[in-house]
Amino acid sequence: MKALVFHGPGSKAWEDVADPRIQRPTDAIVRIDTTTICGTDLHILKGDVPTVQEGRVLGHEGVGTITAVGAGVQRLAVGDRVIVSCITACGMCEYCRRGLFSHCLADEGAPGLGWVLGHLIDGTQAEQVRIPFADSSLHKVPEGVEDAAAVMLSDILPTGFEIGVRNGRVSPGDVVAVVGAGPVGLAAVMTSVLAGPSRVIAVDLDAHRLDQALRFGASDVVDAGDPDWYDQVMARTDGLGVDVAIEAVGVPDTFTMCTRIVRPGGHVANVGVHGRPVELALQELWIKDVTLTTGLVSTSTTPMLLRLVEQHKLAAAAFATHTFALDHIDEAYEVFSHAAETKALKVLLTR
Ligand SMILES: [Zn+2]
Numbered sequence: 001m002k003a004l005v006f007h008g009p010g011s012k013a014w015e016d017v018a019d020p021r022i023q024r025p026t027d028a029i030v031r032i033d034t035t036t037i038c039g040t041d042l043h044i045l046k047g048d049v050p051t052v053q054e055g056r057v058l059g060h061e062g063v064g065t066i067t068a069v070g071a072g073v074q075r076l077a078v079g080d081r082v083i084v085s086c087i088t089a090c091g092m093c094e095y096c097r098r099g100l101f102s103h104c105l106a107d108e109g110a111p112g113l114g115w116v117l118g119h120l121i122d123g124t125q126a127e128q129v130r131i132p133f134a135d136s137s138l139h140k141v142p143e144g145v146e147d148a149a150a151v152m153l154s155d156i157l158p159t160g161f162e163i164g165v166r167n168g169r170v171s172p173g174d175v176v177a178v179v180g181a182g183p184v185g186l187a188a189v190m191t192s193v194l195a196g197p198s199r200v201i202a203v204d205l206d207a208h209r210l211d212q213a214l215r216f217g218a219s220d221v222v223d224a225g226d227p228d229w230y231d232q233v234m235a236r237t238d239g240l241g242v243d244v245a246i247e248a249v250g251v252p253d254t255f256t257m258c259t260r261i262v263r264p265g266g267h268v269a270n271v272g273v274h275g276r277p278v279e280l281a282l283q284e285l286w287i288k289d290v291t292l293t294t295g296l297v298s299t300s301t302t303p304m305l306l307r308l309v310e311q312h313k314l315a316a317a318a319f320a321t322h323t324f325a326l327d328h329i330d331e332a333y334e335v336f337s338h339a340a341e342t343k344a345l346k347v348l349l350t351r
């Protein structure tokens, strides 16, 4: 089969590799019908994720059709259309039983880390993929849910909801700020609306992304490049700050912005993937009763989000801005990595 293979920082190729095969009775083989590229994939290509070895097939998001199952797979069968969760979960270890699939202790990849696809084992930017623990790592797609919507449940919608909205404890009436309006920030905007906030303020440097945020459910937008961005945010609160600040960029500046705009008693929910230390003004924050949360998505809310997509309560397909054939994946990476010019949010690759 063909797959996108990582050849070290800055280097990848769409090339022939061996077909995946069932290795354990709990495995399934999925033929990829739709996959997509994540900001994390760009980090890997930059060399920011040294645990990814040369020769690894990239990708941790996808929708496909099961072509083979191991003897131990009980809930799924050949022909089922499934969402590949970005987190692989054995379903039985101590963390899985707590719903923290992100820290699954099974020995696929590295014990204690549920993100293995396209990281520690071969991933979904391929014609086929082997999925370990298929019963607890795949979700059947209900009829009527298109691939373009379903693939957003692999990663971005559960990430925005679990790590942004749920960890941030967004509650009815809250004023929420989402700093960073890329795909994951927009997923936090879209799913924060489920919790009934009175206002959702999107903050970003890119005017196009701010326009998008309004389409995804933000009530207000603030251009982070404006010298008075802080006052603009404060003016949309009672003057004390936002109840919940969701960081969805992953750089020190945006993290600091969140800790500045949060009100006493409020929550800062970090979603961004950080590559450098940040400054934490604990000397100011301790007396404000601020709660700071971090996290890697567990995808424990995927079934719930899938029901909302099925019932048209979440317009998940709206994230898809570009579609390419799977073998045009190089072109898709070009478009996705130049999002400011191409206005790309999620770039789909289809069979
Ligand atoms: Zn992803």
Ligand SMILES: [Zn+2]
Pocket (backbone or CB within 6 Å): 089, 090, 091, 092, 093, 094, 095, 096, 103, 104, 105, 106
């Ligand atoms: Zn587990």
